[in-house]
Amino acid sequence: MNIVACVKQVPDTEAQIKVKPDGSGIDESGIKWVMNPYDEYGVEEALKLKEKLGGDVTIVCAGPARAMETIRTALAMGADKGIHIDDPALEGADAYATATALAAAIKGIPYDVIFCGQRAIDDDSGQVGAILAELLGLPQLTVVTKEETDGKTVKVVRPVEGAAFVIESSLPAVVTAQKGLNEPRYASLPGIMKAKKKPVDVKNLAALGVSVESKSKVAKMVPPPARPPGKIIAGDDPAVKAAELAKLLREEAKVI
Amino acid sequence: MAKGVWIVAEQRDGAFRKISFELASTARKLADELGEEVGAVLLGSGVEGIAGELGKYGVDKVFVADDAALEPYTTDAHAAAVAKIVKENDPSILLFGASAQGKDLSARVAGKLATGLATDCTEVKIDGGKLVAVRPMYAGKCYGEVVFSAFPQMASLRPNVFPAVENAKAGAVTKFDAGLDASQLKTKVVEVQKDASGKIDLTEAMVIVSGGRGMGGAEGYACLEELANVLGATVGASRAAVDSGWRPQADQVGQTGKVVSPNLYVACGISGAIQHLAGMSSSKFIVAVNKDEEAPIFAKADYGIVDDLFKVIPELAKECKKLVG
Ligand SMILES: Cc1cc2nc3c(=O)[nH]c(=O)nc-3n(C[C@H](O)[C@H](O)[C@H](O)COP(=O)(O)OP(=O)(O)OC[C@H]3O[C@@H](n4cnc5c(N)ncnc54)[C@H](O)[C@@H]3O)c2cc1C
Ligand SMILES: Cc1cc2nc3c(=O)[nH]c(=O)nc-3n(C[C@H](O)[C@H](O)[C@H](O)COP(=O)(O)OP(=O)(O)OC[C@H]3O[C@@H](n4cnc5c(N)ncnc54)[C@H](O)[C@@H]3O)c2cc1C
Numbered sequence: 290m291n292i293v294a295c296v297k298q299v300p301d302t303e304a305q306i307k308v309k310p311d312g313s314g315i316d317e318s319g320i321k322w323v324m325n326p327y328d329e330y331g332v333e334e335a336l337k338l339k340e341k342l343g344g345d346v347t348i349v350c351a352g353p354a355r356a357m358e359t360i361r362t363a364l365a366m367g368a369d370k371g372i373h374i375d376d377p378a379l380e381g382a383d384a385y386a387t388a389t390a391l392a393a394a395i396k397g398i399p400y401d402v403i404f405c406g407q408r409a410i411d412d413d414s415g416q417v418g419a420i421l422a423e424l425l426g427l428p429q430l431t432v433v434t435k436e437e438t439d440g441k442t443v444k445v446v447r448p449v450e451g452a453a454f455v456i457e458s459s460l461p462a463v464v465t466a467q468k469g470l471n472e473p474r475y476a477s478l479p480g481i482m483k484a485k486k487k488p489v490d491v492k493n494l495a496a497l498g499v500s501v502e503s504k505s506k507v508a509k510m511v512p513p514p515a516r517p518p519g520k521i522i523a524g525d526d527p528a529v530k531a532a533e534l535a536k537l538l539r540e541e542a543k544v545i
Numbered sequence: 546m547a548k549g550v551w552i553v554a555e556q557r558d559g560a561f562r563k564i565s566f567e568l569a570s571t572a573r574k575l576a577d578e579l580g581e582e583v584g585a586v587l588l589g590s591g592v593e594g595i596a597g598e599l600g601k602y603g604v605d606k607v608f609v610a611d612d613a614a615l616e617p618y619t620t621d622a623h624a625a626a627v628a629k630i631v632k633e634n635d636p637s638i639l640l641f642g643a644s645a646q647g648k649d650l651s652a653r654v655a656g657k658l659a660t661g662l663a664t665d666c667t668e669v670k671i672d673g674g675k676l677v678a679v680r681p682m683y684a685g686k687c688y689g690e691v692v693f694s695a696f697p698q699m700a701s702l703r704p705n706v707f708p709a710v711e712n713a714k715a716g717a718v719t720k721f722d723a724g725l726d727a728s729q730l731k732t733k734v735v736e737v738q739k740d741a742s743g744k745i746d747l748t749e750a751m752v753i754v755s756g757g758r759g760m761g762g763a764e765g766y767a768c769l770e771e772l773a774n775v776l777g778a779t780v781g782a783s784r785a786a787v788d789s790g791w792r793p794q795a796d797q798v799g800q801t802g803k804v805v806s807p808n809l810y811v812a813c814g815i816s817g818a819i820q821h822l823a824g825m826s827s828s829k830f831i832v833a834v835n836k837d838e839e840a841p842i843f844a845k846a847d848y849g850i851v852d853d854l855f856k857v858i859p860e861l862a863k864e865c866k867k868l869v870g
Contacts, residue, residue: 415648
């Protein structure tokens with residue numbers, strides 16, 4: 290099996306996000322960068338598949354120089370090689386432009402299945418997997434919590450509101466990972482040592498023979514709307530406080 | 546010139562989902578500002594009969610494709626049908642629900658139409674005749690205003706955020722042929738496992754009662770279930786509770802769980818870690834019950850009680866029952 294996993298480097302979930310004063314983006318100073326948590330599930334699923342059916346796992350990542358660290362993390366988990374798309378033209382790229390770059394890289398290699406995360410936790414847009422599938426002419430199976438394949442077809446479970454769809458598809462296909470799919474492994478120390486020697490191709494867009502065009506952009510970033518300060522219901526008796534709360538919810542907030 | 550504000554309505558088992566009316570009302574507002582019409586796309590099998598209902602919420606024209614291949618939902622079939630009718634009519638704005646189906650479909654359609662999509666928006670407005678879509682980014686730690694350089698300008702709207710307002714328009718129904726070619730459909734739904742509990746999904750619930758590590762175990766949730774019963778609420782959980790095996794994955798609220806915006810979110814025994822806040826800070830009212838007055842959840846709460854939840858919640862259920870009847 291030729292397995293591809295797309296990974297994105299994102300700020301750690303603990304990161305304090307500060308918008309630059311001119312609203313042009315976020316202040317990246319002091320941010321710790323990590324692999325997008327959903328991509329960890331994608332990489333893990335790729336590795337499990339390789340263990341079951343044989344083959345190799347290629348990591349594809351678009352991002353600036355620092356993103357190499359995230360590729361190495363995936364290699365340390367057990368992936369075999371990487372493609373790092375590094376091009377200043379991708380700065381501020383939208384999902385369409387990013388997917389165009391990923392598709393160009395993936396077109397150049399053999400693939401049977403492509404894993405993505407269901408969304409990246411920075412832009413939170415959850416589109417790259419689907420657009421990538423469209424650009425490669427493949428079916429998409431998104432937000433998947435269970436995946437099974439014999440190498441020719443794939444069967445997944447996709448939860449929706451109040452139900453779960455069991456879907457079958459031909460391969461190749463793009464599968465986007467949701468929490469619950471598996472428990473991602475940690476990189477072992479020998480894994481980390483080995484990862485240093487695994488091949489990573491660094492390519493710019495010209496080398497991929499593609500140019501990208503964003504279809505949308507973030508014109509301005511703003512801090513979240515402030516919430517008015519809350520009210521702590523004082524007192525010693527839980528029953529009295531509960532009664533007060535119920536009254537406030539009914540009469541002031543009007544939500545019950 | 547692209548013209549018209551369109552929505553892609555969502556139905557399941559022949560009934561509209563609430564988000565469809567939220568979309569219609571929002572589209573109406575935008576269209577009135579632009580002086581344009583509201584169009585809706587409705588896909589399914591045996592759904593022509595319900596199409597007219599969209600008129601009640603401000604839709605001028607409904608384009609219906611009624612085809613057995615559109616039921617149950619598959620990305621392949623629905624994306625092909627939406628792309629076809631949209632290309633033929635060239636609307637300037639195209640709105641979807643940021644529901645499980647809407648997110649899957651909208652991204653594929655954006656790919657097919659080679660245009661931009663702003664996901665999970667909490668506000669949409671018109672500026673200089675063009676769409677500006679406002680959406681939380683970085684788990685709600687900041688908001689981005691998205692603008693578009695291609696048509697249609699696409700956005701998906703977060704459920705429960707935009708009001709559904711009745712505003713009767715013609716809702717004239719036109720049928721169209723989805724033009725599906727069975728050989729191009731590569732995915733097949735082999736089973737739909739319905740949740741028999743009949744509870745409303747967290748993403749659609751108006752009231753959520755959520756418990757964290759402070760619940761102490763699966764049994765601890767009995768008091769939350771009782772309160773939820775009284776309030777017609779859905780029970781949610783923090784990741785700590787899910788990872789401990791007390792609650793199923795589907796109940797998790799937060800950055801790696803569900804993003805919810807109910808009218809009321811009651812957080813019990815939840816400390817308010819940044820990843821949890823990511824999933825619920827757009828709730829309209831937030832209540833926190835926690836025995837630690839320093840818990841960060843209180844900084845987000847409209848009302849807080851510092852006490853043992855096992856003493857507070859049963860009393861709260863009793864009091865609410867008196868009020869709600
Ligand atoms: C202010 C700003 C600055 C940016 N700077 C850069 C930059 O310097 N270099 C650059 O390459 N991009 C840059 N981008 C692009 C951006 O980071 C995203 O790649 C793009 O917006 C799409 O990601 P998403 O969050 O919408 O992905 P989603 O659709 O939420 O992601 C879903 C999945 O797609 C895959 N995926 C998404 N993005 C990538 C990726 N980049 N590489 C591999 N897999 C991916 C992952 O598997 C991910 O889980 C920038 C964007 C902004 C807004
Ligand atoms: C990549 C990543 C993603 C994550 N995603 C999510 C996510 O999606 N959702 C999520 O929730 N978390 C997520 N987390 C985990 C998050 O960081 C916290 O660990 C988690 O939210 C803590 O859950 P909690 O508040 O239930 O537990 P704790 O932080 O342990 O808090 C328990 C609280 O209960 C209170 N308490 C205890 N007993 C009682 C009592 N009898 N009465 C009243 N109060 C009581 C305590 O005072 C305490 O404040 C993520 C973490 C990472 C690293």
